[in-house]
Amino acid sequence: MAKLEILEFPDPRLRTIAKPVDQVDDALRALIDDMLETMYAAPGIGLAATQINFHKQLIVIDISEESNEPLVFINPRLKVLDDELAEYDEGCLSVPGFYETVSRPSRVKVNALDRNGEPFEMIADGLLATCIQHEMDHLNGKLFVDYLSTLKRQRIRSKLEKAHKLAMAE
Ligand code: QAP
Ligand code: CO
Numbered sequence: 001m002a003k004l005e006i007l008e009f010p011d012p013r014l015r016t017i018a019k020p021v022d023q024v025d026d027a028l029r030a031l032i033d034d035m036l037e038t039m040y041a042a043p044g045i046g047l048a049a050t051q052i053n054f055h056k057q058l059i060v061i062d063i064s065e066e067s068n069e070p071l072v073f074i075n076p077r078l079k080v081l082d083d084e085l086a087e088y089d090e091g092c093l094s095v096p097g098f099y100e101t102v103s104r105p106s107r108v109k110v111n112a113l114d115r116n117g118e119p120f121e122m123i124a125d126g127l128l129a130t131c132i133q134h135e136m137d138h139l140n141g142k143l144f145v146d147y148l149s150t151l152k153r154q155r156i157r158s159k160l161e162k163a164h165k166l167a168m169a170e
Pocket of ligand 1: 042043044045046047088089090091092093095096097098099127130131134
């Protein structure tokens with residue numbers, strides 16, 4: 001297993017649109033395990049392949065208290081089940097140190113493949129529904145900061161750019 005490097009906003013590679021996975025094989029399962037290791041080490045509750053510069057439709061999530069209920073979604077498709085919206089304070093491993101409130105549909109249905117390539121369906125609400133939508137946004141090159149005002153997004157961008165320059169000078 002290996003911990004992977006996470007791309008950080010405003011890295012343009014985070015804007016890449018992911019392509020469908022065409023084969024769920026041992027190589028993909030090894031990458032899934034590395035993504036889970038990377039997410040748990042952060043620690044985080046969700047990670048999309050886009051964030052580790054792998055541009056296929058693949059996300060991992062674990063919102064359990066004990067971080068022992070990994071969820072894997074390959075080629076996920078989402079259906080909004082409800083007009084109702086829910087607000088959460090969202091963060092992102094690609095936007096370290098920043099949390100902002102985002103409003104999203106509160107109930108969704110997801111169809112995806114699991115780590116064995118088997119199709120499954122899941123109805124999600126609460127934090128899980130938010131997390132699935134946040135991670136699926138990554139696969140479309142979208143970040144939670146895109147839902148904020150331009151002013152807030154620019155402030156986050158310039159703070160992270162400064163932090164990246166300082167880290168580079170080390
Ligand atoms: C997405 O985000 C999410 O800023 C997953 O310094 C988050 O795992 C969906 C993290 C909240 C819904 C609600 C963020 C770790 C982890 C940071 C994460 C940080 C260290 C974020
Ligand atoms: Co994120």
